[in-house]
Amino acid sequence: MKKIIGTLFFVFAFINTISAQQTQKKDTINGLEEVVVTATKNKRQLSSISVPVTLLKAKDIEALGVTNLKDVLQEVTGLDIVYDHGAGVQLQGLNSDYILILVDGNPLVGRVSGTFDLSRLNLGDIEQIEIVKGPSSSLYGSEALGGVINIITKKANRTSASIIGRYATNNTITGNAELDFVKDKFKLNVGLNHYQTDGYDLSPETFGKTVSPFNNQTFLTNIGYDFTKKLKFTVGGRYFQEKQDYDYLSNELVINSEGKVKDFFVVPKFEYKHSDKLQTSLRWYYTRYKTDSESIYKETNENYDSSFFKESFQQLESQTTYQFHKAHTLTVGLGYIRETVNTSRLDADITFKANNVFAYAQYLWDINKKANVTVGARIDNHDAFTTQFNPKFSGFYRFTDNFSVNASIGTGFKRPTFQQLYLNFSNASVGYTVFGTTYVVEGIEKLLQEEQIKRNEDGSPILYDDYYKIKNDDGKIDPETSIGINFGFNYSPIKNVFIKGNLFRNDLDNLIESTAIALKTNNQFVYSYKNISRVYTQGITLDVSYHLNEKIKFSIGYQYLDAKDKDVVEEIKDGKRYGRDPKTGESYKLKLSDYGGLFNRSKHSGNFKITANNIWKKISANLRIIYKGPYGFADVNGSGILDADEEYTKGFSLVNTNISRPFWKDKLIWSIGAENLFDYTYKTEEYTITSNPGRILYTSLKLNL
């Protein structure tokens, strides 16, 4: 911590000195006109925001030539995509579990083992994407612990239409159609997307494909009607379905499995503008997520396994913003959340329900043209755990037109999942059992009656300490919590050079992990969950861009990341952690320098991009190099942590490019390009990056009507 503050101070002093020497003209700080909504739940100029925000605009996203949100986020400095039960985004070293994904401010649900699979979100109908780094639970509640990614969908502003057709390697076909219609007070936007692929196979020597063929369809809409100049009504909606068919082997018999994913949301919203100073809104957001999986023996068509998972989430929220004496903005909100989950991983057909009432307030003071501060907090009162209070404080100061700083500190939380609270699952083939904490007492009682718990010689059942702890706490489990600090700056040392940097530190506490609570007669354990580990992530992100002229732009991004388990660090200090020499098999005491921190995190990552717009015959092109430094993939030597060279991947770079040319007065745009141009794949005996299909070539046509 001291180190961070020291470095912070140094960087601050250094930049301050330089900037004092430079006097620059106005308008050199990037994008004065850019407006974001996520950081404060109100429209606000990006250039005076007091928290770290990355903004991706529609035209920048389109220029990448990719089709899925994960491909876009992959290229953002400080973001990474980690594949664990889906493509999850990692931000400031925090996994998908701790990042809230929003569409127009509404949280998307449907996580698998904590991961929100971004591949459910195809590109289309997007106005811009706003990425807020650092804890944002003071506005958004649970899961906004590491940050928030908000997808702002397109609202119709004039009647128009477009159609995109795209063909790529692996027989991947994408079709996207959008229609905007405006008539007087009525606005309509409709988007349709179809995606299909044959998948790919990285290990032809084994049965089954690495990624089996799948297809999905998305329907998005935004309807707006202005009753009066003051009263506006909008309704947003989405429907998504995906189907995947695949074969795999079980005991040398071929199993055919059909997996389906569906999600849906609708969000009607009224906005009432009393005056320029006072606005209020009321919205109801309802979303459902459902997966279904049916597996049969291919030869006999007999049922092998079937499972489902259903989740619903609804939120009623009102928000009022009041601006007084021009410089003061007060935002207050009140809401109610109701969630249900129903899954086949339960003994009986029970739907679990949870209720959450929340309130938040935020005060933003524009002290003068140079400085502003924001203070906010939110209270979440939930059925299943203690009330959460999450404050946040942030400030912005502009030293000169070319140099500004921002700093923020806030807390975040993630509530225990339904699984951690209510699960009652026994693995049929291995024989272990998992109980959610609220079910522990009842579940153990039942197992005791059924004589499934092993007994000591004196007849007492073998129950571990953690069972009694959970019992004494009445099955309550605390949310995971964090404190995050960010310190950022924007600096333009010379004309057309822009530097944006951010130092961050997140301290996570009470992380929930599984724990053995009893021994079964079959010598397997009964597991439940408890608050146990403490983790920190810290680092720096830096983006430097240089605009050679109106047309050509270079940029470099870099992130240094240090993420460790605090308890592991302490145990190493106490000499209680051991490694194993792979050659001799002998153990040795680990040193702090051996510990590589949390898995799946690159210490160094970065990107280099060249963009050329409208260079010759209106052709635009770009080249992007995305570097991912070595990261730990798994424990190989049995130490339980990342500590040995063979537990790391090598660092690698992926090169992406896109070239496009408009025809017929921009009515038609033709693009060709490549993702992973040099066909890089990673496959060793220990580890294969299965998410990387190798080189993808594509061509697409967009027709603007």
Added chain:
Amino acid sequence: MKKNNLFLSFLLIAFISFSFVSCSDDDDNTQTVDPVDPAPTELELKKVENLHAPNDVIDYATGQVIEEKPFNYFSFEEGGLVDESANWDIAFKGTTIITNSGISGDGSAMAVVLDGIFNEVLEAPEDADFREDTEAELAVPKGGGNGWYNYNPQSHQITPIPGKVIVIKTDAGKYAKMEILSYYKDNPATIDETSESAYYTFNYKYQTGDSKSLK
């Protein structure tokens, strides 16, 4: 100045009296000619390689044992495998290690799994720390992550947990320590599909005398 002198004299007195005490200590030492416990000499490091202990053949679909395999009985005194009728200390079958006591045998061998480095375990722990095999738990507990090994459910690999030293009180009441190095034939640096399992390689030191020293 006076104060300083006073301080110096105090130091002098303190020094002299300390020397006296030290001298008398020396005198005491010279009187004990033969120390009862001589500085223990280092025990010989021994290594057992590829002790084959195949597990029962089990139909994993039903959990039924198709073919039962025998335990392989080991005696530290003999430094190798012995017959079940002999005075064995520990025995191996698959990943299971039993001791000759409690539910596993008629002997009085016991064991305890310590956290530490083999070379740093210099003495056997108190007798009260040793365990017999019981119904609830073996002296060397069974199960992945529980006793001496980790089990990787993806690769199905068995690897010794680093920093586990098994200390044994043998059937004859002597002490030994062991560290399991590998569960695969020829102790391969990387385990793959071709590696043959249930071949133990371990280091051990055996105290032949009546000492607890395992240096």
